[in-house]
Amino acid sequence: MLSYVLRRLSGMLVVMAVVATMVFIIVRVVPGDPAAIMLGPDATGADVAALRLKLGLDEPLLVQFGQFLFDLVRGDLGRSIFLDRPVTQALAERAEPTLLLTLMSILVAVAIGVPAGVISAVNRGRFLDQATSSLAMLAASMPSFWLGLLFIQIFAVKLGWFPVAGYGPPGASFLERAGHLVLPAIVLGLISSALITRFTRASMLDVLGEDYVRTGRAKGLGEGVVILKHAFRNALIPILTVVGLTMALLLGGAVVTETMFGLPGVGNLVVSAVLRRDYPVIQGALIVIAGVYVLVNLLIDLAYLLVDPRVRY
Structure with a gap:
C-alpha cells in the first residue's frame, strides 16, 4: 500500500511540473503587453519600458521561467500587478x-x-x-x-x-x-x-x-x-x-x-x-x-x- 501511495505522489509531482511549464508558456504567448495595458493608451514608450523593467518583464524568457520555478518551489505565487498584493492572498480572499x-x-x-x-x-x-x-x-x-x-x-x-x-x-x-x-x-x-x-x-x-x-x-x-x-x-x-x-x-x-x-x-x-x-x-x-x-x-x-x-x- 505504501509503494502504491508513493507511486501516486511521484506521478503528482511530474504532472505539476508539466502544468507549471505549460502555464508559463501559454500565458506568455497571449497577445498584449501587461505594462502597456496598465499604463493605458496615453503612456509613452519610456514609461512602458520603465514599468517592464520594474516587473521583470524585460528579462529573457528562460530567466523569467527560472525565477518562476524558484518562487513556486518556495510557495510564492508572485504579486498581482493590478491588485498590488500577493497572489496567494488574492486567491485566499476569493x-x-x-x-x-x-x-x-x-x-x-x-x-x-x-x-x-x-x-x-x-x-x-x-x-x-x-x-x-x-x-x-x-x-x-x-x-x-x-x-x-x-x-x-x-x-x-x-x-x-x-x-x-x-x-x-x-x-x-x-x-x-x-x-x-x-x-x-x-x-x-x-x-x-x-x-x-x-x-x-x-x-x-x-x-x-x-x-x-x-x-x-x-x-x-x-x-x-x-x-x-x-x-x-x-x-x-x-x-x-x-x-x-x-x-x-x-x-x-x-x-x-x-x-x-x-x-x-x-x-x-x-x-x-x-x-x-x-x-x-x-x-x-x-x-x-x-x-x-x-x-x-x-x-x-x-x-x-x-x-x-x-x-x-
Whole structure:
C-alpha cells in the first residue's frame, strides 16, 4: 500500500511540473503587453519600458521561467500587478465562495445522480429507466447560463425564495452567505448529475449481470440487500471516479455561474486577470486549480483502497 501511495505522489509531482511549464508558456504567448495595458493608451514608450523593467518583464524568457520555478518551489505565487498584493492572498480572499459552491453543487449532483442511476439500472428497459435516461440527457444538454437565468427568473424574481445575486453584505453570517449559493449550487448540481447518473447506470448494469448477484438472489436475500450490499458496492469504483472528476471540474470551471450570480469567486478573479494580462494571478490560479485537480485524483485513488480490497493487493 505504501509503494502504491508513493507511486501516486511521484506521478503528482511530474504532472505539476508539466502544468507549471505549460502555464508559463501559454500565458506568455497571449497577445498584449501587461505594462502597456496598465499604463493605458496615453503612456509613452519610456514609461512602458520603465514599468517592464520594474516587473521583470524585460528579462529573457528562460530567466523569467527560472525565477518562476524558484518562487513556486518556495510557495510564492508572485504579486498581482493590478491588485498590488500577493497572489496567494488574492486567491485566499476569493476561495470561500468557490469552495462552498463546489461542495454544495457536488452534494446536489450526487444526491440526484447516484439514486437515479441505480433506479434506472434496476428497472432496465422499463418506464423509469427511459424517463431517467431522458431527463439525464436533457440536463446534460442544458447550458448552465440558460438554466441559471431561468431559475433566477422563477425562484428569485417571481417567488422570492432565493437572492437574485451576490454573496451577502460584508458583515453577513456564514448561513446567510451559504443561502446565496443555494440557487447556483442547484443549477450546477442538476447539470452535473446527468453524467453521474449515466455512469452509475452503466456501472450497475455491468455488476447486476455477475454470478454473485444471481447467487445472492438464489440464496433468498432481499432485493434491497442484493442491490445495495452486493451490486452497488462493487460498482463504486467507476462512480467514485466520475464524482471526483466532476468535483474537480466544478472547482475550476464555475466561471460562467459565478459571473451570472455575481459571486466573488476564483473564476471571476481569473477572468479579470486575463482581461488585464495580470500574469502572476493567471499563473497562480491555474497552478492552484491544477494542484487541486491532481489532489482530488489522488484522493480518489486512495478511496479505491477502501472500496476494493483487490487494489490493496
